[in-house]
Amino acid sequence: MLRFRLSCLILALGVALFPGCRPRATGNSLTLAGSTSIQPFADKWAEVFMEKHPGVAVNVQGGGSSAGIQACESGACGIGMSSRELKGDEKALHEIVIARDGLAVIVHPSNTRRGLKTGEVKQIFAGDLRRWAPLGGPDRPITVVTREEGSGTRGAFQEMVMGKTRIFSGAITEDSNGTVREIVARDPAAIGFISLGLVNDQVRALALDGAAATDANILNKSYRLVRPFLFLSRGEPTGRAKEFIAFVLSDEGQALVAKEGLLPVR
């Protein structure tokens, strides 16, 4: 009997205590949402920013560029993050470029090709060029590796390389930069694209139209596959959002970016 009452009490307590213990949003919290490419950097900035401003909570969420843009438009987050350019109605938002990211076209290190023309890359991803032989690479069918629909990296590649042409549906599709790199690193006939900051010695970044994929070439504009990382807000940012953006654009904020392989904007 006693035990029964006791267990009822514990159950009731448990039900009463668990939900609803999250603090409500106040002037001391800021939410960022959007591109998963920017998210890791935003996490770093948030960490340092919170150290400098005790009592302020900066909350970073992913969801993808499109979700970030929507959340910003609806006011669900203070700052939206996008790793692709805004289009159409989205341009009504206030945008600040906080960093740039190069896009690298990568192949297996054993591949004899050191570079391709942008047009050739386009043909390969459109599925019109299916073998390496005519390009002077290994005598194998090309393994084309792309990102999934909706990914900001794919969106940027589509816009800058493919234009209106589709990436052909027979291409191998993976859902992260890391997996694409992993597959290209293992398959001598593979080609893919990832963030320039994530290229390591397992893969080779191809030169495009004669320009190697280096920071210097991006700065002098000879390597053209560059996408902006954007912070978005409804109208001019104010309050905590303004402070946070100022910190991100400060020397300290930009130094964090450079350390992780992105290109600072200043």
Add this chain to the structure above:
Amino acid sequence: MTAKTRGNRLERNDRLIRLALLVVAFSAVSVLAVITVFIVGQGAPIMFRYGFKSFLAGTEWYPAEKLFGLWPMIVGSVFVTLGAMVIGVPLGLSCAIVLTEFASKRVRGVIKPVVELLAGIPSVVYGFIGVVILVPLIRETFGGPGLSVLAAAVILGIMILPTIISISVDALQAVPPSYREGSIALGATKWQTVKMVLLPAARSGIVASIILGMGRAIGETMAVIMVAGNAAAVPGSLLAPVRTLTSNIALEMGYAAGEHRQALFATGVILFVIIMALNSAANVTASRMKGTRR
């Protein structure tokens, strides 16, 4: 405290406990109801908007251009699952027969726990082994990218073994000993007994095991994403990459918004219908098995 009030109180507690248990039991059922309503509610409108035909028979999946053809993924799921059956059913069935009829007690004592262990390995581990060992092997031996229908079928074929083996073993063991004894007494060899008496007698149980294995293969996601290559095109050969319905959802959920997201729910609706149909089929055959035994 009189005996009567004490009795009343016990009775009341009994009712309370019964009610509490009922609520808990129905919470499991209501979760299924909620899932059904949610998936259909999210996925059905877009199917009506673009028409069932363009969803089921459309061959082009370009959500950015509002093209939501799921045909390649439906075909992909079917190919991969059939492949898994071709590999898993003979292996699993032979293993079940050996375990029940031919293996000594000691051998059985080793194999059975190992098979059960196989069921406990997380699917991501299967996928990882597939990527590291199977995919390069296929690429070097047969050519192509290695990430293929074949790789997915082999991995899934192994993953469904525990389901097929354990249920088939149950079905074979449930055959009354008199069948076995009668057949041996008539002069049949052990293999003849298995082939002509036991397998037909355990047929519905074995069929149920195969259907449940099929359900597992269709529903598997992680391992398939890792080894199948996920190209949203109808595969031209066993060595071509393929995308299944489950991979389609898991792969694109992260970034999908608006109609793209709804189209993924529509993918879920189709998957849901297929798996419900398979499970009901398994239940029907399994209950038929019980019926004939009595």
